[in-house]
Amino acid sequence: MAAGNILIVDDDEDILTAGKLLLKRHFDRVVTCNRPEHIPDLLADRTFDAILLDMNFGPGESTGRQGLAWLDRIMTIDPRAVVVLITAHGGVDMAVEAMKRGATDFITKPWQNEKVVATLSAGVKLGQSRSEADTLKKANKVLARTPEQPIIFDNPAMAGVMDMVERAAPTDAGVLLLGENGTGKELVARAIHARSLRAGSVFMNVDLGALSESLFESELFGHKKGAFTDAREDRTGLIEAASGGTLFLDEVGNLAPHLQAKLLTVLEQRQITPVGATRAVRVDVRVIAATNLPRERLADETVFRQDLLFRLNTVEIDLPPLRDRAGDIPLLSRHYAGFFARKYQRPAVTVSAAALDVLSAYAWPGNVRELRHAIERAVILSSGDVLRPQDFALSSPSVTPKLTPAGAPAAPGGDMDSAADGTGQDGAGLPADLNLGRLEKTAIATALRKHRYNISHAAKDLGVTRAALYRRMEKYGL
Ligand SMILES: Nc1ncnc2c1ncn2[C@@H]1O[C@H](COP(=O)(O)OP(=O)(O)OP(=O)(O)O)[C@@H](O)[C@H]1O
Known part of the structure; x- marks a missing residue:
């Protein structure tokens, strides 16, 4: 028995009974329907691998127009549907018209059992490959095609x-x-x-x-x-x-x-x-x-x-964690200095021995992601081709940043302009810099440090999703 879910739509109960008896022996499941108006509900409920559809419904009907209209309706509901039409009045013109509108095949009444089974078996196979192709297409859409990145380590x-x-x-x-x-x-x-x-x-x-x-x-x-x-x-x-x-x-x-x-x-x-x-x-x-x-x-x-x-x-x-494999820090730093120099079309950038000492002594609560961002920022902001300790604004990760009375975080690590008195606030305790973009960057940087680069916790504290936080980190180079 072939795997397959078949729907037969015909207003002639004899055809439905004969069809069901025949097809049950060949396919997993056969559903019959004597009123085409029920087709949309049936299709909403389940997927059929093939649909056997009569061309004429109601006494005296022989134009085939109804069948074509229901064919159109089915193709609108499910463009992948496999529809085989049945008619006692099948002419070549009608067959051509039905195929143009998306029908897979055509059989004439009175039917030959072998022909019906063979046509539907081919239809079921076609339906399954259409469905696989569709799954693949959708999968490919969500697939981010990124080349494999090297994993740098020595530890x-x-x-x-x-x-x-x-x-x-x-x-x-x-x-x-x-x-x-x-x-x-x-x-x-x-x-x-x-x-x-x-x-x-x-x-x-x-x-x-x-x-x-x-x-x-x-x-x-x-x-x-x-x-x-x-x-x-x-x-x-x-x-x-x-x-x-x-x-x-x-x-x-x-x-x-x-x-x-x-x-x-x-x-x-x-x-x-x-x-x-x-x-x-x-x-x-x-x-x-x-x-x-x-x-x-x-x-x-x-x-x-x-x-x-x-x-x-x-x-x-x-x-x-990176702090337990400090030996990897020089390797990673050099790798990312080269990577970002290429990305930003800069001449070769190296990392000085003194800078490597500073980087190796830092605890990196955000691990390799934080190191990568620090190197990127240093490559962007430094003018020379050697990165020095002063190119890295590293604060002690154990220090929790202070919040201003207004709830706005103070500028972290010196990477933001602060107000003249060095507190980043005016005399009334309000932040002096009210630029929204900079405030957002500061809030994000502060949340990241406060939660030791735990993205879920920082996102929760900031009231945004992790995905939204990642987007903003990307935007601000954090
Ligand atoms: N050994 C490594 N060599 C090179 N780059 C690395 C290495 N480890 C991590 N990275 C880089 O650090 C960044 C963070 O890595 P990744 O996203 O895989 O971490 P994660 O543990 O999945 O983080 P999260 O738990 O926040 O999702 C990425 O840009 C990644 O390419």
């Missing part, structure tokens, strides 16, 4: 990390990446994908920390048109779009407990049901998850479901 713990990456990559095992913000978890996840058997397929990055609870299901599982007020068309979910490739679940530790349960069900059953759909869709994804939660917090059942943890962490890789 033995990082060498251990890379060894695990090489070993785990070619297997389909779930990988859990642990580490503070900015330690390189996403970079490592991409490296695993690039070395895996799925390298030619999509790497889908899903930031669970940026997904609101209300969007969780529709974003991850997709939805059918009409499932809720804003669902104006069918939408493929991120998990389905990742099928065949790697699904990177970032900030998995931030998921609320009931959403953890939903994620677990998907990972166990390897299928998702889009919101408003009646049929589950099988998905084939390799899951790599990441979190900045420390191991002890993850082991706490009240914070994270242990059954979900065991699904995710077949291989667990711990990325050390």
